[in-house]
Amino acid sequence: MKNPLTLLGRWTGNPAQDSGKEELFNPKVCVFRFQRSLKFNDNFHAQVVTGQVHLNYVPPERRITMQDLLLEQSATASSVAGTTPFPLLSPKGVRAYRKALFQREVINKCASSPFPGTLVLRDAVKHSRFIKDFWTHPETMRIVSEASGVPLEVVMPTEIGHTNIQVEGTTILEMCSNLKVEPSVEKLDLGPEDRAYDPLTDKSSIIPWHYDSYPYVCVLMLSETEGMVGGETYIKRGDGKAQKVEGPQIGHAVMLQGGEVEHLAARAKGVKERISTITSYRSKMPNVYDSSYITNVRPYADLNSLYPEWTQYRLRKLRDEITYYLNKAEKEPGSPFQREELQSLINLQIDYLQRTSRQMISPEYQEQILKKYGRAAYYDVFRIWETVQSLPEFESLASSTDQERGWMPESAYWMDFQKSIETIRVNKPLQSTFGIHPWTKTRKYYMGDELLRQGLNEVFLDWLGSSGLWELYCKR
Numbered sequence: 001m002k003n004p005l006t007l008l009g010r011w012t013g014n015p016a017q018d019s020g021k022e023e024l025f026n027p028k029v030c031v032f033r034f035q036r037s038l039k040f041n042d043n044f045h046a047q048v049v050t051g052q053v054h055l056n057y058v059p060p061e062r063r064i065t066m067q068d069l070l071l072e073q074s075a076t077a078s079s080v081a082g083t084t085p086f087p088l089l090s091p092k093g094v095r096a097y098r099k100a101l102f103q104r105e106v107i108n109k110c111a112s113s114p115f116p117g118t119l120v121l122r123d124a125v126k127h128s129r130f131i132k133d134f135w136t137h138p139e140t141m142r143i144v145s146e147a148s149g150v151p152l153e154v155v156m157p158t159e160i161g162h163t164n165i166q167v168e169g170t171t172i173l174e175m176c177s178n179l180k181v182e183p184s185v186e187k188l189d190l191g192p193e194d195r196a197y198d199p200l201t202d203k204s205s206i207i208p209w210h211y212d213s214y215p216y217v218c219v220l221m222l223s224e225t226e227g228m229v230g231g232e233t234y235i236k237r238g239d240g241k242a243q244k245v246e247g248p249q250i251g252h253a254v255m256l257q258g259g260e261v262e263h264l265a266a267r268a269k270g271v272k273e274r275i276s277t278i279t280s281y282r283s284k285m286p287n288v289y290d291s292s293y294i295t296n297v298r299p300y301a302d303l304n305s306l307y308p309e310w311t312q313y314r315l316r317k318l319r320d321e322i323t324y325y326l327n328k329a330e331k332e333p334g335s336p337f338q339r340e341e342l343q344s345l346i347n348l349q350i351d352y353l354q355r356t357s358r359q360m361i362s363p364e365y366q367e368q369i370l371k372k373y374g375r376a377a378y379y380d381v382f383r384i385w386e387t388v389q390s391l392p393e394f395e396s397l398a399s400s401t402d403q404e405r406g407w408m409p410e411s412a413y414w415m416d417f418q419k420s421i422e423t424i425r426v427n428k429p430l431q432s433t434f435g436i437h438p439w440t441k442t443r444k445y446y447m448g449d450e451l452l453r454q455g456l457n458e459v460f461l462d463w464l465g466s467s468g469l470w471e472l473y474c475k476r
C-alpha cells in the first residue's frame with residue numbers, strides 16, 4: 001500500500017515536516033565520563049565551544065549474565081544476557097536524532113502503522129546521514145560491543161534504528177503531525193487501573209513473552225520518561241521467575257541478548273509520547289551460531305529489499321566462518337585433522353543456509369496468505385495453535401492432513417518435518433524461533449509444530465486452513 005504521506009504536497013508548518021538540513025554526526029564529538037574524561041578532555045572543550053556534543057556514553061553499571069538468570073548458556077549465546085540502562089546520547093544528541101528522524105523525507109518514505117496506536121519508522125538510515133553515521137560509527141560500534149561484552153556487527157542496514165512511536169492520533173497522518181523535535185514533557189493522568197497495571201498478569205503487555213528475531217539489540221530512548229509507568233523489560237529466568245530490567249530514560253540505552261532470552265515488554269503509560277529506536281546485531285565471534293529469523297519483519301518489510309540484505313548478511317557470516325576455519329588450518333599445516341570438528345562446522349552451516357533460504361517466503365504467496373487470514377492472525381499464531389489444540393477434532397484433522405500429505409505434497413517442509421521427528425526420537429533439542437528446547441509434549445508432533453518452529457507463520461496458516469482447523473477455529 002502506498003504511504004498516504006507521500007501525497008502530502010506542501011509544507012504545513014509542522015516540525016515533523018522540517019526539511020531543513022540535519023546536523024552531521026561528528027565522530028569527534030564524543031564525551032566520556034569516568035575514566036575517559038581525562039583522555040578526551042581537550043576534545044570536550046572543543047565540542048562545548050562548537051556546541052556539537054552528541055555522544056554521552058557511560059558504561060552500564062551492571063551486566064546481567066546468563067548465570068545470574070540461572071539460564072544455561074547455549075552454543076549460540078554469549079554470557080551477557082543484558083545490561084542495565086546506560087547513557088548514550090546527550091540531550092543535544094537526542095534532539096539531533098529526533099530532528100533527523102522527523103524530516104519530511106524520512107516520514108514520507110519510512111512511516112507505517114502495523115498495529116493500532118503505533119507508528120513505526122523503518123529504513124530511516126537510507127534517508128538520513130545523521131542516523132546512519134550515528135549507528136555505524138566505529139565509536140558507537142565499540143560502545144555497543146563493550147556494553148554487551150562481545151564484538152558486534154549490525155545484522156543488516158534495514159535493522160538500523162527501527163523506531164517505535166506511541167503518540168496521539170489514529171491515522172498515520174495524524175500521528176506524524178504530532179511529532180516534534182523537542183521531546184514532550186506532557187504527562188497523562190493515570191486512573192487507578194493504570195496504576196495497578198501488572199504486565200506479568202495483564203495480557204495487554206505491549207509485546208508478550210517472546211524471543212527477538214536477531215541475537216542482540218540496542219534499545220535507545222528518545223522520549224522523556226518522567227511520570228511514565230511501565231516501559232520496563234522482564235526476562236524469564238531459569239527458575240521460571242521474571243526478572244525486571246528498568247526501561248532506559250531519555251538518551252539512555254540498554255543492550256539485550258533478546259534472541260537468546262525470553263522477555264516481555266511492559267506497556268508504558270502516563271506519558272503523551274514514547275519513542276524508542278532499536279538496532280539489531282549479531283556477534284562477530286566465529287563459531288557462534290546466529291539465531292536470527294525474519295518472521296516478525298516480513299509482513300511490514302519490502303521483501304524485495306529485505307531479501308537481498310538478508311542474503312548478503314547471512315552469506316557474509318558464512319564466509320567469515322569458512323575463512324576462520326581456513327586461516328586456522330593454513331596456519332597450522334601438518335596438525336592432526338579434526339574430522340569431527342569439521343563435520344560439526346559443516347552441519348551447522350547446512351542448517352544455517354537452509355534457514356536462510358526457508359525464511360525467504362515468496363512475496364506473492366505471503367500477500368495471498370495475509371489477505372486470506374489477516375495480519376492479526378499472523379502475529380497471533382501461537383495463541384491460535386494453543387486454541388485449536390483444545391478442539392475435539394484437533395488430533396484427527398491434524399493427523400490425517402499429515403498422513404495424506406495432500407497439502408504442498410512436493411514441498412521441502414515434509415523433509416524438514418521428518419528430520420524433526422527423528423531429532424525428537426533421539427531426544428535431541430529442536431532449534432526454533434522460541435529458543436532451543438527438547439520436545440516435552442506427550443502428543444504427536446505435527447506439521448503445525450514444524451512450521452512454527454521455523455518461524456514460517458504464513459505457511460502455518462496455510463497448513464491450518466488446509467487441515468480444516470482454521471475454519472473450526474473461526475466458528476468456535
Ligand SMILES: [Fe+2]
Binds near residue numbers: 207210212258
Ligand atoms: Fe524483544
